[in-house]
Structures are given as structure tokens and as C-alpha cells.
Amino acid sequence: MLISHLKLNKNNYGEILLKKVDINGNLCAGYGEITINQIYENVGKKDIEGVYAFPIPDTAVISGFEAEIGGKTLKAVVEDKSKANKIYENARRSGDTTFSLEEFSPHFFKINIGKIISGEKVKIKFSYMDELDYAKNEFKLTIPAISEPKIFNKDSASSVKNFKSEDFEFKINIIVESLTNLEFKSPYHNIRIDRDGETIAKISLDEKSSHIDKDFTIIMREKETLEADGMIYEYKKNDEKKGIVYIRMIPKLDKFELEGNKNYVFLIDISYTMEGEKLNQAKNALHLCIRNLSEGDTFDIVAMGNKLYSFSKGESLGYNAQSLREASKWIDDLNTELSSDIFEGIKYSLEKGTKENTILIFTDDQVNEEDKILSYVKENVGDNRIFAFGVGEFVNNHFLNKLSHESSGKSEFIGENERIEDIVVRQLNRIQNPQVDNIKIDWGRLKVEASYPRTIKYMYDRELFSIFASVVGEVEGHIVLSGNVNESEYLSEIDIDNFNTEENANLLKKVWARKRIKSIEAAMKAERGKKREAMRKKIIQISKENEIISSETTFILMELREEPVLGIQLRNIIPIKVSEKTLGEQISIKSKSGFFYKTCQENIIDDNSYLHNKYPRERLLRIIAKNQFADGSFVDYEDSSLEDKVETTSMSILAFCLGKENIDIYLKQLNKAVVYICENYWKIDFHSREDINKLVFLALTTIKRRNIIKAKYMETVDCTINNMYNIKELSGSIINGSLNKSMASLFNIDKKNKCIKEDITIYDERNSIFDMAKLSVLMSLNG
Numbered sequence: 001m002l003i004s005h006l007k008l009n010k011n012n013y014g015e016i017l018l019k020k021v022d023i024n025g026n027l028c029a030g031y032g033e034i035t036i037n038q039i040y041e042n043v044g045k046k047d048i049e050g051v052y053a054f055p056i057p058d059t060a061v062i063s064g065f066e067a068e069i070g071g072k073t074l075k076a077v078v079e080d081k082s083k084a085n086k087i088y089e090n091a092r093r094s095g096d097t098t099f100s101l102e103e104f105s106p107h108f109f110k111i112n113i114g115k116i117i118s119g120e121k122v123k124i125k126f127s128y129m130d131e132l133d134y135a136k137n138e139f140k141l142t143i144p145a146i147s148e149p150k151i152f153n154k155d156s157a158s159s160v161k162n163f164k165s166e167d168f169e170f171k172i173n174i175i176v177e178s179l180t181n182l183e184f185k186s187p188y189h190n191i192r193i194d195r196d197g198e199t200i201a202k203i204s205l206d207e208k209s210s211h212i213d214k215d216f217t218i219i220m221r222e223k224e225t226l227e228a229d230g231m232i233y234e235y236k237k238n239d240e241k242k243g244i245v246y247i248r249m250i251p252k253l254d255k256f257e258l259e260g261n262k263n264y265v266f267l268i269d270i271s272y273t274m275e276g277e278k279l280n281q282a283k284n285a286l287h288l289c290i291r292n293l294s295e296g297d298t299f300d301i302v303a304m305g306n307k308l309y310s311f312s313k314g315e316s317l318g319y320n321a322q323s324l325r326e327a328s329k330w331i332d333d334l335n336t337e338l339s340s341d342i343f344e345g346i347k348y349s350l351e352k353g354t355k356e357n358t359i360l361i362f363t364d365d366q367v368n369e370e371d372k373i374l375s376y377v378k379e380n381v382g383d384n385r386i387f388a389f390g391v392g393e394f395v396n397n398h399f400l401n402k403l404s405h406e407s408s409g410k411s412e413f414i415g416e417n418e419r420i421e422d423i424v425v426r427q428l429n430r431i432q433n434p435q436v437d438n439i440k441i442d443w444g445r446l447k448v449e450a451s452y453p454r455t456i457k458y459m460y461d462r463e464l465f466s467i468f469a470s471v472v473g474e475v476e477g478h479i480v481l482s483g484n485v486n487e488s489e490y491l492s493e494i495d496i497d498n499f500n501t502e503e504n505a506n507l508l509k510k511v512w513a514r515k516r517i518k519s520i521e522a523a524m525k526a527e528r529g530k531k532r533e534a535m536r537k538k539i540i541q542i543s544k545e546n547e548i549i550s551s552e553t554t555f556i557l558m559e560l561r562e563e564p565v566l567g568i569q570l571r572n573i574i575p576i577k578v579s580e581k582t583l584g585e586q587i588s589i590k591s592k593s594g595f596f597y598k599t600c601q602e603n604i605i606d607d608n609s610y611l612h613n614k615y616p617r618e619r620l621l622r623i624i625a626k627n628q629f630a631d632g633s634f635v636d637y638e639d640s641s642l643e644d645k646v647e648t649t650s651m652s653i654l655a656f657c658l659g660k661e662n663i664d665i666y667l668k669q670l671n672k673a674v675v676y677i678c679e680n681y682w683k684i685d686f687h688s689r690e691d692i693n694k695l696v697f698l699a700l701t702t703i704k705r706r707n708i709i710k711a712k713y714m715e716t717v718d719c720t721i722n723n724m725y726n727i728k729e730l731s732g733s734i735i736n737g738s739l740n741k742s743m744a745s746l747f748n749i750d751k752k753n754k755c756i757k758e759d760i761t762i763y764d765e766r767n768s769i770f771d772m773a774k775l776s777v778l779m780s781l782n783g
Helices: 081-094 154-160 277-291 321-332 342-350 370-380 397-406 420-432 507-524 529-546 610-614 617-625 642-657 664-683 690-705 711-724 732-736 739-744 769-782
Strands: 006-008 016-028 031-042 048-055 061-069 072-080 099-105 108-116 121-131 133-135 138-143 169-177 182-185 191-195 200-205 216-222 228-237 240-249 263-269 298-304 308-310 357-363 385-391 410-414 435-442 447-452 465-472 478-485 488-495 553-563 568-574 576-579
Touching (some): 016 507, 031 138, 031 507, 072 081, 228 488, 228 507, 240 507, 263 277, 277 298, 277 321, 298 342, 342 357, 342 370, 357 420, 370 397, 410 420, 617 664, 642 690, 642 769, 664 690, 664 711, 690 711
Parallel strands (some): 016 169, 099 576, 263 298, 357 385
Antiparallel strands (some): 031 121, 048 108, 138 216, 169 200, 191 200, 298 308, 447 465, 478 488, 553 568
16 A cells, blocks of 8 residues: 655654645556645644655656756656766755655655755655556456545644634545446445446546545456457647557467477576575476476476586376376475586487477576577577566577577566565466467558557467557558468457547557657667667667656756746756655655654554464465466375365465456466366265355356366366256355355354354465465455
């Protein structure tokens, strides 16, 4: 939860009161720009020195900042980072006024406001752009919470004794322009929806909803989702008609899926630089990778240390219960060594008996023999494909990009705050499922200036893919997107005359600019010298033109003041130092924003239990996933009874499906688990196990509701569910009752029938899967 505060400099005892919060937003086809206006007042008797702190969502970028204080307006303006730093340093040495905007934890910024005299009001306005979370036909918007007006210091309480709740104003006004009709809900606020047709809606708070100490969250569910859809923004520049065309593709490629076995080689760098968390996460990634294999696949794992260590000792092994068991132990026993022989690892994988290996390599190495390795790969790659994963900031990005390119693979780079296993398994799912390649776009009558992405290598099954184009002249006609899936043709004809025209703001134009910046930033990693410098200058140009912060730009503050005699607005640059490095100083309430006090202590974790702190839901899901068995079951012990396997597997499915987390990386494992239940449920005496009946029914209906069962398994799942309706022991309250009540019935209820009482014990993670799944389900019900 992110909340606003004012931090007072030491020895200041004034009080800041939040008087007004006004949130405005424009959401367009899954993108948004949010503007938050706040008014604070120093109601204490002393002048204070204030610092304003504010968060933005993890996926957002700052698009504006303004502050009104002491009769002057300070506005943030985007500037070349190197130029801004010179301005700041020159001003600091000259003793001029300077400010600093600092990111003191990821996506959490603070800025020095300066002196706030007693009785003075401060107006704050900041904006950010965001790409909304999208999963299973739902968008999710989250706006960080704001502090309630409150008194922190008893000595100054009298200064606000006349303050009344009606003196505080809280408003929200968000315009939503969507591709299709949406259903809206908010978990914490009562919202009002005013519609203008099927695709335009205005969201505001009703009179009874004034909570600002909780994140403002809106879930927007599409009633219908098309494989190809889009939106248009039209504008004029220098009297020339222009437009931005946005196309959203969500390919559904089930019909192209081929049955067949694949060969995998996993190469893991175990040099000393991987020691610690990087190696632990790489091991977890390997555990999840081998559990995403299918019966009939073959695999090998190779550790690249001072020498090569092959799990299979030179021969690829078939994927089965025994090889999975032995591979899991082998991975757990890996330790780091002084160096890593990347070249030998790549040669080993290309020289194996089969010439159609899918090779995944994890490394943080700089790689000194890059030309020699690339030359060898070019001559020997054959039909092998290499997918490289660069870990950490010092990895040789240029080499890994070239390595993947030579083998028609793909490289991924994993930053400091990203989890290796999430990115690796997502890429493995893409490799295993059908994908559209050799993609071409026929823009028809459109005159396209530029497009993002410039070239489209792949579109992945059921993954949202965005295409943007900057167009000159009329925006009309048809676009044809073609490609291949395996040996078959993929064709999608898109009628842009049916697209909505976005009129509310130029948001799509800003989104287009941000996408271009991100595209150039990614391409820069593989370039050097003059080409890299040209890319850097292009980023600066786009960033300044569209007032969007980037890796190559920062803010300077412009002071705006009205000259009463001349009647004009004067501008004065106030240097501002922007630091992207996390500072050593820690805020007392982590991840809260706005005006804050050092003396204000508060615990935002509602449940202080040991298990809740040690095992957040995302960690529980990772542990459960990496302990799945080859047959698809989740269970504490591999030799457990069939009843225990079905029971634990069903509880595990609920653990994944009930939460709000994105579980896309676990889709293949969940499908394997569903198949296991459907194949084995009827082998147990379900007439004497009402608890298992309920659990299986809820697991299958819940995962079906999440829409993540593959088409080839849907008939089997539907057949199992339909047969369960005929079981007398399966009570009607489970079949027809509410989800929460049905889930609660799986657990022990106290004598007063008011709360769940469950004893959960986790001694050994690998052998506590059922309890971990229960804990995860209970967390989702409590949330």
C-alpha cells in the first residue's frame, strides 16, 4: 500500500494537513495517464522545511510534476541527463537554489519542497503513464493510496480543532475508452459508472465512498475479446493530418498445436560471480523448466564451471519420474567454482547426437572469446535454437544477442529486481507452444511513417501483442497480418474502419512515443560507437518532444511566475538533481508517499504471523511449482496414496487460481495437473471421501473459470465436471453456493461458525506441499 506523507526536517514541529485530493485519469485501450492533485496546509504554529514523496506503479513512468508554494509555481521539464547534471553542478558551486528529485526505492521518488510557512498551502500535481495489467480478459488499474487527514503531534492538535471531515475533499474522475464493452468492479471503493455507449465510461466515487488510505483499484473485464482489435487517434501537425493506429493482437493458436517430442539442453553458468541469490534463482528456474517438459521429451543439464558437468553424462535422457527425481537432486547439489567455460558448453550442446536441440543458457559472464564462439556457432548451429538469458548488469548483452540471432533464438536480460525463474519459464512456455513467425504486415492504403515494433519476429499463443503505427493522411481501410505457424499459414484481416476513434486526449500518441523509446533502449544494448550514440540522441529527442522521462533524460524544474507590471509570465530554470540510485536513507513507512514525518511509525502489515511473513503467496506458488512430479501431481511424498495425490493436487490448483497474481508461467504445469486429476479421480472411492469430492469439483470449476485449460483438454474436464453433478454426496451448497462460502467449507470452522481455524505446519518445504497450498488458499480468501 502506498500512502502520502510529509517528512519534516529535524527539529521542526509543524503540522501538515491534507485538505484535498483530486484524481483524474484517461484510460485508453489498456493504457492510462493518471494525474493526482493534492492540497496540503501547514496548520502548525511553526514554519517547516518539507519533502514531498510519491510512488508510481512498477510499470509506470513519470509524465509530469508541478508544485505551487510561496507564490511560485515549479514545473518539471524533461532535459538531456548530461546537460541537466552540468546545470545542477554549476548552480551548486555558485550557491544558487537547487532541488533534488531522488528515487530512494524502486518507483518511489522524493523532492525537496523547501520552506512552508505557518498557515501556507502547498499544491502538488504529478502525473504518470502506465500500461495496465492484463490477464484473462481483465485489465487492472491501481492508483496508490493517499494519507487521510490526521494529526501526528498532540501539541499542535489545538491548531486544527475546528477541522471537520466535510472540510476534506476527495474526488476521482476517470474516463475509460475501451475496445469492447467492459464490466467494472472495485474491491475497496463504491464507484459510480456513467456510460456513453458501449465503449466509453466515466468512473467516479459515489457519495459514501471516501476511503483514501487504500489503493484505488478497478478491475475491468471485457465481455468479449477479439483476436484482433484496435483504436485510432487522429490529430494535426503543421496543418497536416496525422494519426496513431493501435492494433491489439491476442492470437489463439490451439488448432495449430502439433504433437511431438523435443530435445532440450540446459546450460547453467556456475562461476563464482553467480554465487548466492543468482545461483539459487537459476536453480529454481531449472526445477521449473524440467517440470514443464512432457512425456517423451529428452533433456540434459550441463553445469559450466572449471570444466563441464553433464547430468546425463553425454546422453540425453527421457523425461519420466526417475529422471526428474535424479535431476532435481543433481540441481540442488550444484555449487559455484572459480570460472566457467561457456565455449565448451555451447560446443557440447551443438555436437550432441540430435541436431534439433532447444538450448537454454543462463550466464552472467562477460565472455572474452565472443568472435571465436560466434564464428563456431554460425558454422555448426544446424537446426538447433539457442535461447540466452543474461543475468545481472555486467553480462555481455552484445554477445548474447548475436548468439541467439545466429540460431533463430531469442535473448532475455534479467535486471536486478527481476526474478530469473519468471522470465525463463515464460520463454520456455513460448518455445513449447505454437507461435506465429515470418510475420508480414500489409498496411493497405495507409501511409505509414514508422511502426513499433519495426520488425515482428514472433507472436505467441494467447499473449497480448501490441502494434503501433504513425500514419500521414487518412486513417482507413484494411490491414492484413500474415505469417506461419509451424508449416501452416496464419492470416488475420483487420478492418480499421471498425476501430474506435480515441478523442479524449492524445494518450495513444504518448504511448507510441514511450514504446519507441523502449524499443530503441533495447536495441542500444547490442550496439556500440556511433550507432549507439545516434540511438541515444533519438531517445532524447522523443523524450523531450513528448515530455516522457527515459534512461537518457531527467527533469529540470522551471519556475513560473507572473510579472504584475508587464503582465507576462517569467521563466527561471531551477537546477534539480535526479538520482536513480537507491539512497541509504530509509523512509520510516516503506512504500508510502506524499508528505511524511520521520516520527510517524506505523506497521502496514496486518498479519504479523511468522508464516505470513516468511511465505508470501508468490513464494509459496514458486515452491509448490518446483516440486511437481512427472505425472503432473502435486503431493508431499511421491509414494503417497492416490487419494492424497488427488487431494493435494486439487488444493494446489486452487492455490494458483484463487489469487490475483499473474500465473501465466505455470499454465503448462496446471494443465498437467488437471489431466492428472481427470485421469485418476475415478480410481478412488469418492463415495466415502466427500472432502475430496468438494475439493476436486472446486478445483476444476475454478481453473475452468480462469480460462487457462487448453482446448485439447477441455472436453475431458467438462466430462469430469458433468459426471460430478450426479454424485449424491456432493452437496448442492457446493455446486450452487458462493465461491467464498464453498472454499471456506473445505476448512475447519470454529464453534461459533465465524472464522476458519486451521493448523498449518511447515517443517520441510518439499514435504509440506499440502499445507503450503492450504496456506496460499487461505491467504487469497483473507485478501
